[in-house]
Structure formats: C-alpha cells, structure tokens
Amino acid sequence: MLNKALLQRRLLAWYRRHQRDLPWRRTRDPYAIWVSEIMLQQTQVATAIPYYERFLRRFPHVRALARAPMERVLKSWEGLGYYSRARNLRRAAQIVLAEHGGRLPEEPEALRKLPGIGRYTAGAISSIAFDRDEPVLDGNVIRVLCRVFLIRANPKSARTQKRLWKLAEELLPAGHASFFNQALMDLGATICMPSHPHCDRCPLRQAPIRCRGKACLAPTSMPAEAVPHGRGAACCALAVPRGPIGSPGGLCRAFAKGMQEKLPLRVARKAIPHYDVAVGIIRKGGKILIDRRKPEGLLGGLWEFPGGKKQGGESLEECLVREVREELGVRVRVLRPLARVRHAYSHFRVTLHPFDCGWVSGRPRAIACAEWRWVAPRQLGRFAFPAANRRILACIGAVPEMRGKRI
DNA sequence: AATCCGGGGTA
DNA sequence: TACCCAGGATT
Numbered sequence: 001m002l003n004k005a006l007l008q009r010r011l012l013a014w015y016r017r018h019q020r021d022l023p024w025r026r027t028r029d030p031y032a033i034w035v036s037e038i039m040l041q042q043t044q045v046a047t048a049i050p051y052y053e054r055f056l057r058r059f060p061h062v063r064a065l066a067r068a069p070m071e072r073v074l075k076s077w078e079g080l081g082y083y084s085r086a087r088n089l090r091r092a093a094q095i096v097l098a099e100h101g102g103r104l105p106e107e108p109e110a111l112r113k114l115p116g117i118g119r120y121t122a123g124a125i126s127s128i129a130f131d132r133d134e135p136v137l138d139g140n141v142i143r144v145l146c147r148v149f150l151i152r153a154n155p156k157s158a159r160t161q162k163r164l165w166k167l168a169e170e171l172l173p174a175g176h177a178s179f180f181n182q183a184l185m186d187l188g189a190t191i192c193m194p195s196h197p198h199c200d201r202c203p204l205r206q207a208p209i210r211c212r213g214k215a216c217l218a219p220t221s222m223p224a225e226a227v228p229h230g231r232g233a234a235c236c237a238l239a240v241p242r243g244p245i246g247s248p249g250g251l252c253r254a255f256a257k258g259m260q261e262k263l264p265l266r267v268a269r270k271a272i273p274h275y276d277v278a279v280g281i282i283r284k285g286g287k288i289l290i291d292r293r294k295p296e297g298l299l300g301g302l303w304e305f306p307g308g309k310k311q312g313g314e315s316l317e318e319c320l321v322r323e324v325r326e327e328l329g330v331r332v333r334v335l336r337p338l339a340r341v342r343h344a345y346s347h348f349r350v351t352l353h354p355f356d357c358g359w360v361s362g363r364p365r366a367i368a369c370a371e372w373r374w375v376a377p378r379q380l381g382r383f384a385f386p387a388a389n390r391r392i393l394a395c396i397g398a399v400p401e402m403r404g405k406r407i
Numbered sequence: 408a409a410t411c412c413g414g415g416g417t418a
Numbered sequence: 419t420a421c422c423c424a425g426g427a428t429t
Contacts, residue, residue: 040424081413118426
C-alpha cells in the first residue's frame with residue numbers, strides 16, 4: 001500500500017474545504033439519509049435533489065412512509081426510474097416499523113436484510129448515519145481506487161470487486177469513515193471524473209511543497225495540509241507542486257503513468273435492441289382509457305396508455321388493435337397518428353407511436369394489466385406515468401404544467 | 408456470473 | 419451517439 005496515512009489526511013483535508021453542499025448532508029436523521037441513498041442508486045445527485053426534498057415533505061418519517069398508499073409513493077417517484085426502489089423502500093419502512101420500532105438498525109448485516117439495501121447502501125447508511133467504520137464501494141469509489149492503485153483488471157469481475165472492497169475497507173481512517181467515504185465519492189464526482197479528470201486540482205496528485213519565500217511563516221514541522229493559506233502567513237500551504245509527474249509524494253499511480261483516462265477498464269457492452277411501440281389514446285365520451293401495469297416487473301404499478309410492441313409483419317395500426325384487444329378486450333378504431341416519441345432505457349430503446357383512437361365495442365377487462373380506468377383528460381396528471389408516457393400526455397395537452405414544454 | 412431494471416446528464 | 423451515474427434483486 002502507498003502512503004495510507006498521507007492519503008487519508010489529504011482526502012479529509014480536501015473534503016473539509018471542498019465538500020458539496022447537499023440536502024442530505026444537512027441532517028443526521030437516518031431515515032432521511034436512507035431515502036437519499038436509495039434515490040442515489042444509479043441516479044445523479046442533481047436529478048435526485050428535487051425528488052428528495054419533495055419526498056421528505058410528503059413522508060417525513062418511517063411511519064408516514066410505511067402507512068402511505070403505494071399509489072402516492074409511486075407518484076412521488078414518477079420520472080425517477082427504477083420504480084422497484086419505491087416499492088422496496090415502502091416495504092422496508094413497514095418492516096422497520098414492525099420489527100425495529102421505527103428505527104433503522106445500525107449494523108450493515110441487519111440493514112442488508114431490508115429490501116432495496118445491498119452492500120453499498122448498507123455501508124453508506126451505517127457509516128454516514130451511524131458513524132460506524134464501514135466501507136462503501138460505488139461507481140465513484142471504484143474509479144478513484146482503480147486510478148490511485150493502478151488497477152487494470154475488469155472492475156466488474158468478482159475477483160476485482162473483492163479486491164476493491166478490501167481496499168475500501170483498509171483505507172478507512174478509524175473513527176472517520178463517514179467523511180472519508182463521502183470524500184472518496186465527492187472526489188470521484190467533482191475531480192476524478194470518468195473523462196477529463198481535473199488532476200491539476202486533485203489532493204492526491206502530489207504533496208504540496210513548501211515555498212522558500214522569506215514571507216512564509218509555515219514551520220517545517222507543521223503538516224502542509226494544516227497550514228492556513230494567506231499572505232504573510234503560511235503562503236505555501238496550497239502551493240502548486242513542482243517536479244516531474246509521479247515524483248515522490250504523488251499518491252495516484254495512474255496519474256504517474258498518464259493512464260488516468262484509461263482507467264477503470266471499460267468493457268464493451270452488448271448491442272441493445274430497439275422496439276416500435278404503438279399506444280392508443282382511446283377516447284369515449286370525453287374520457288380516455290388508461291391501464292395500470294402489473295405490480296412487478298418493468299415499470300411495475302405505473303399507469304400507461306394501452307398498447308405494445310410491434311411484431312414483424314404487422315403495421316403499427318394492426319399492432320395497436322391487437323394489443324388493446326389482448327390487454328383489455330376492447331375493440332378500437334385507429335384514427336390518426338399523433339407524434340413519435342423516442343425513449344432510451346438502460347437495456348433497450350423504444351419509439352412510441354401514439355394514435356388517436358375511437359372506442360368501438362367491449363367493456364374493458366383487466367386481462368394483461370392490473371386495472372383500467374376511463375379518465376377525464378384533466379385528471380390524467382394525478383396518475384403516475386413513466387417518463388415516455390408523460391411526454392405523450394404533454395403532446396395531447398392533458399397536463400397543464402407540461403403545456404408548451406418540449407416533446 | 409449474467410441479466411434485468413429508468414431516466415437524465417454530458418461530451 | 420455512447421458512456422456514466424452514491425446499485426439491488428433475480429436467475
């Protein structure tokens with residue numbers, strides 16, 4: 001191991017000055033920190049912030065969430081994606097209320113028994129909310145460690161994962177896991193970024209050196225990180241390092257070799273499929289027919305316009321008639337195309353083709369869905385729709401707050 | 408070990 | 419466009 005104590009000092013000193021001001025860092029409430037960690041799974045900080053604020057207003061504590069109807073929780077999650085997170089979070093809140101008296105357990109092993117909490121989230125809650133010395137390993141930490149320790153193996157392989165977790169654990173400064181973990185993640189998010197990392201501002205690049213200026217009052221015994229910066233004081237505290245790259249004092253092996261942009265190793269991903277999906281805006285007596293997806297699986301529990309994937313050899317119109325019949329047992333007439341909405345999921349892409357439709361015959365039955373409803377256009381905004389469906393709502397002008405927005 | 412699960416930001 | 423993001427659950 002490189003100079004562990006130096007790395008810890010540098011990182012913690014950098015964090016004290018440069019940490020991000022985030023809403024979940026203004027609280028010590030384990031529930032709030034828990035909510036933030038779930039929202040931040042595969043989700044960028046800036047995206048999660050407004051959801052976090054609103055969610056905590058609506059469900060301020062475990063009991064409120066445990067007792068809330070699933071519909072309301074999903075509506076709060078609408079647009080954030082990975083909707084099983086919302087289901088798991090609510091279910092876990094019910095377990096915490098029933099089995100832990102409404103308080104989150106502190107140990108990672110107990111936290112991991114809750115749905116939606118894996119190794120990362122357990123470590124994050126345990127260290128950040130309860131100040132326990134537990135490591136975390138997320139995308140940011142993986143990147144920082146692969147660079148600092150010049151790990152050229154596939155970071156997703158089980159072998160490398162094991163090695164990275166061990167590193168994350170060994171590096172922890174006793175009693176400071178909360179700040180240290182968050183410092184690693186902040187460094188990865190703001191300095192040690194995937195491409196074009198800001199190595200010139202990295203606290204691990206090289207030791208700050210003392211200047212030889214006569215005005216510098218920094219005693220040689222003082223650690224450079226602890227020296228205040230300023231004219232007539234210890235002006236060298238943050239002096240630009242000199243000397244060749246990778247000279248003694250540099251803590252990043254990738255930077256020393258100029259390999260920081262090549263790590264962590266990227267593994268080629270498989271080509272992702274594309275689907276054309278026909279959806280019907282089915283009107284009858286001024287109302288529109290929507291259905292709710294089954295509670296599990298893709299977009300589970302969310303509402304949508306009836307429709308489905310086009311098969312080879314059929315037209316979009318034929319597809320729509322077939323899908324509505326299979327899903328709801330309703331016969332419709334396809335009137336006119338409305339728009340084209342392209343949307344990318346993590347593992348496939350779709351083009352949605354919404355059509356204006358007229359109801360012909362048949363009372364809807366929940367054949368391949370959880371339930372259905374005829375809804376006045378103005379009421380559509382009350383239901384939780386996936387993001388791609390929201391854009392269809394916008395193009396039929398059903399949701400006032402979305403009128404005029406880009407589609 | 409591989410696959411599934413959304414949506415948005417960014418260059 | 420392709421990659422990435424404070425990952426977890428399932429198979």
